[in-house]
Amino acid sequence: xxxxxxxxxxxxxxxxxxxxxxxxxxxxxxxxxxxxxxxxxxxxxxxxxxxxxxxxxxxxxxxxxxxxxxxxxxxxxxxxxxxxxxxxxxxxxxxxxxxxxxxxxxxxxxxxxxxxxxxxxxxxxxxxxxxxxxxxxxxxxxxxxxxxxxxxxxxxxxxxxxxxxxxxxxxxxxxxxxxxxxxxxxxxxxxxxxxxxxxxxxxxxxxxxxxxxxxxxxxxxxxxxxxxxxxxxxxxxxxxxxxxxxxxxxxxxxxxxxxxxxxxxxxxxxxxxx
Amino acid sequence: xxxxxxxxxxxxxxxxxxxxxxxxxxxxxxxxxxxxxxxxxxxxxxxxxxxxxxxxxxxxxxxxxxxxxxxxxxxxxxxxxxxxxxxxxxxxxxxxxxxxxxxxxxxxxxxxxxxxxxxxxxxxxxxxxxxxxxxxxxxxxxxxxxxxxxxxxxxxxxxxxxxxxxxxxxxxxxxxxxxxxxxxxxxxxxxxxxxxxxxxxxxxxxxxxxxxxxxxxxxxxxxxxxxxxxxxxxxxxxxxxxxxxxxxxxxxxxxxxxxxxxxxxxxxxxxxxx
DNA sequence: CTGCACGTACCACTATACGGTACATAAATA
DNA sequence: TATTTATGTACCGTATAGTGGTACGTGCAG
Numbered sequence: 047x048x049x050x051x052x053x054x055x056x057x058x059x060x061x062x063x064x065x066x067x068x069x070x071x072x073x074x075x076x077x078x079x080x081x082x083x084x085x086x087x088x089x090x091x092x093x094x095x096x097x098x099x100x101x102x103x104x105x106x107x108x109x110x111x112x113x114x115x116x117x118x119x120x121x122x123x124x125x126x127x128x129x130x131x132x133x134x135x136x137x138x139x140x141x142x143x144x145x146x147x148x149x150x151x152x153x154x155x156x157x158x159x160x161x162x163x164x165x166x167x168x169x170x171x172x173x174x175x176x177x178x179x180x181x182x183x184x185x186x187x188x189x190x191x192x193x194x195x196x197x198x199x200x201x202x203x204x205x206x207x208x209x210x211x212x213x214x215x216x217x218x219x220x221x222x223x224x225x226x227x228x229x230x231x232x233x234x235x236x237x238x239x240x241x242x243x244x245x246x247x248x249x250x251x252x253x254x255x256x257x258x259x260x261x262x263x264x265x266x267x268x269x270x271x272x273x274x275x276x277x278x279x280x281x282x283x284x285x286x287x288x289x290x291x292x293x294x295x296x297x298x299x300x301x302x303x304x305x306x307x308x309x310x311x312x313x314x315x316x317x318x319x320x
Numbered sequence: 321x322x323x324x325x326x327x328x329x330x331x332x333x334x335x336x337x338x339x340x341x342x343x344x345x346x347x348x349x350x351x352x353x354x355x356x357x358x359x360x361x362x363x364x365x366x367x368x369x370x371x372x373x374x375x376x377x378x379x380x381x382x383x384x385x386x387x388x389x390x391x392x393x394x395x396x397x398x399x400x401x402x403x404x405x406x407x408x409x410x411x412x413x414x415x416x417x418x419x420x421x422x423x424x425x426x427x428x429x430x431x432x433x434x435x436x437x438x439x440x441x442x443x444x445x446x447x448x449x450x451x452x453x454x455x456x457x458x459x460x461x462x463x464x465x466x467x468x469x470x471x472x473x474x475x476x477x478x479x480x481x482x483x484x485x486x487x488x489x490x491x492x493x494x495x496x497x498x499x500x501x502x503x504x505x506x507x508x509x510x511x512x513x514x515x516x517x518x519x520x521x522x523x524x525x526x527x528x529x530x531x532x533x534x535x536x537x538x539x540x541x542x543x544x545x546x547x548x549x550x551x552x553x554x555x556x557x558x559x560x561x562x563x564x565x566x567x568x569x570x571x572x573x574x575x576x577x578x579x580x581x582x583x584x585x586x587x588x589x590x591x592x593x594x
Numbered sequence: 595c596t597g598c599a600c601g602t603a604c605c606a607c608t609a610t611a612c613g614g615t616a617c618a619t620a621a622a623t624a
Numbered sequence: 625t626a627t628t629t630a631t632g633t634a635c636c637g638t639a640t641a642g643t644g645g646t647a648c649g650t651g652c653a654g
Contacts, residue, residue, distance in 0.1 A: 060375055060378045060379060060382075060602095060603095061379065061641090061642095062338055062342075062375060062376060062379045062641085062642070063611085063612095063640090063641060063642085064336055064338050064339055064610095064611070064612095064641085064642090065338055065339065065342050065376065065379050065380070065383075066379065066383070068336075068339050068342075069383045069385065072404060073404075076403070076404050076407040076408075080411075081407070081410065081411025082411065084631080085631070085632070086630080086631065086632095094612095094613090095612075095613045095614080096613090096631085096632085097612075097613055097614080097615095097633090097634095098611080098612060098613060100632070100633075101334055101336060101611080101612085102336060102339065102611095104334045104633095105334060105335065105336045105339050105340065106339070108334075109339075109340070109343045111343065115416070115417075115420065117419075117420050119631085119632070122408070122411055123404060123405075123407055123408035123411070124408060125405075125408055125409070125412070125580075125582055127401060127404045127405040127408045128405035128406070128408050128409055128582060129350070129405070130346060130347075130350050130397060130401045130405060131397075131399075131401040131402035131403070131404060131405025131406065132402070132405065133350040133355070133397055133401075134350075134396070134397035134398060134399055134401045134402050135399070135402055136355065137354075137355025137356065137396055137397070138399070142389070143389075145391075146389065146390035146391045147390075305399075306399075308399055308402060334633095334634095335610095335611095336610090336611070337609090337610065337611080337642080337643095338610090338611085338641095338642070338643095358600085359600070359601065360599080360600070360601095368643090368644090369643075369644045369645080370600085370601085370644090371602090371603095371643075371644055371645080371646095372642080372643060372644060374601070374602070375642080375643085376642095378602095393600080393601070
């Protein structure tokens with residue numbers, strides 16, 4: 047039974063002025079390259095009366111979301127934000143985050159969707175959502191497959207540092223499972239290059255005849271692959287002319303998941319001054 | 321109607337109801353071992369009408385401080401908190417934090433105060449505050465000293481994992497600088513034990529005759545030394561009967577600095593469920 | 595079906611946050 | 625030194641912004 051996403055009505059002007067202002071203040075200070083801002087600066091930027099700004103900042107400070115040095119009274123972000131942030135991360139679980147997204151993809155594409163991690167030189171399946179129509183593919187959770195001949199594996203390899211890739215490949219036998227299997231390191235590295243180009247990976251009957259698979263990597267804040275999502279199905283249904291479209295879907299879904307996992311939205315690279 | 325004519329000198333009557341409530345909500349959710357809370361749960365805990373709670377939570381969600389899964393309506397902490405928390409940490413600079421505290425110690429104890437890091441097998445001085453009366457001790461910023469014969473070095477060693485300590489000591493020559501210098505690894509390890517006991521370190525003319533020094537470590541969230549603070553002066557003024565008192569001062573100051581650097585206040589260990 | 599629990603929308607009332615003025619400091623002139 | 629200019633803090637009347645009633649929709653369990 048497919049579980050549809052919870053219906054969420056349009057949002058009416060649900061607004062809480064002070065709250066918005068307070069959050070604006072936090073964000074403003076966070077954006078400053080110096081990491082701090084004085085009261086006049088703040089009230090100017092917020093376009094608020096200095097009394098108002100002062101009151102809000104004062105409360106934020108008393109609660110540890112802002113702080114001031116002993117000798118300066120410029121405001122900076124408080125470390126309580128860090129505590130809260132860590133607590134936020136603590137409860138992010140990739141499987142729970144992935145499930146609803148996977149369900150959507152399974153529905154849209156009409157094929158089985160997998161979530162996998164990289165463990166040593168192997169792909170480890172940790173979640174699966176079946177499309178209704180799919181004639182249950184044999185894979186079980188906890189199952190493993192080699193990296194070099196799966197879309198999941200290749201997608202993750204493409205977003206790992208070179209030396210780790212070498213290490214993993216060194217530990218792989220790279221035997222031909224089908225006549226499409228890539229069996230030498232150089233060819234695989236070219237393939238990884240192509241994957242980085244289009245941002246998703248394809249397994250074109252490389253591990254098993256008659257089965258195709260399309261995958262995209264889940265990245266962390268450092269652009270490093272931590273997992274991957276895939277759809278797989280019989281070659282009769284996953285035809286080459288659908289590669290591009292399905293690939294785009296996987297890419298978008300994987301990106302969505304990446305941000306849910308903690309990868310912050312693409313921002314201008316913040317260099318620390320001095 | 322009886323109205324009190326007295327203007328109450330309400331010290332900080334600075335209050336912003338919504339803000340406080342919002343922060344309470346964030347903290348409450350953070351405290352939950354499950355990391356999430358539903359609307360009814362929340363309003364009960366906050367003792368607020370569900371409408372009120374809903375409105376606040378809604379705004380927090382729209383700003384990324386809270387989030388809800390696609391299939392669940394329970395609120396969790398949003399990852400935007402993590403972004404902000406990291407920005408907070410980014411601008412914590414140990415030297416800036418330390419300076420005011422060091423000044424106070426220099427005044428109270430009346431001796432020169434140093435802040436140092438551990439770099440490889442050496443102590444690296446990164447800040448110094450002189451007491452007025454002090455006849456300027458020769459140390460310069462950027463100077464280095466061995467770990468094994470300084471209070472700073474020993475204080476930091478005492479709060480590093482054993483294997484790192486071994487590594488550092490292996491790289492040290494441990495030659496006798498004075499007749500008090502500890503010159504063998506075993507004796508030094510016993511000394512580290514004693515330091516952990518009393519929580520501060522003493523250099524009793526171990527690097528230079530006529531100079532004594534008392535230091536305490538700055539710890540990060542993992543209880544690992546990242547720096548140390550010390551006072552040092554002529555043995556004629558830093559007499560053994562002052563060790564305990566000065567040590568307590570250094571300990572308290574170092575702890576204060578540790579929390580300012582990001583070591584969260586001692587809390588009940590939060591174990592993740594499931 | 596009926597009842598219950600929960601999330602959301604609407605709205606009148608008044609407590610609440612706003613932003614004036616005013617004073618108390620500190621820093622920057624002269 | 626005195627005099628100004630910025631900045632932080634306190635007080636307070638007023639209107640607006642937030643509150644918490646009621647009400648409706650939806651999904652779930654009996």
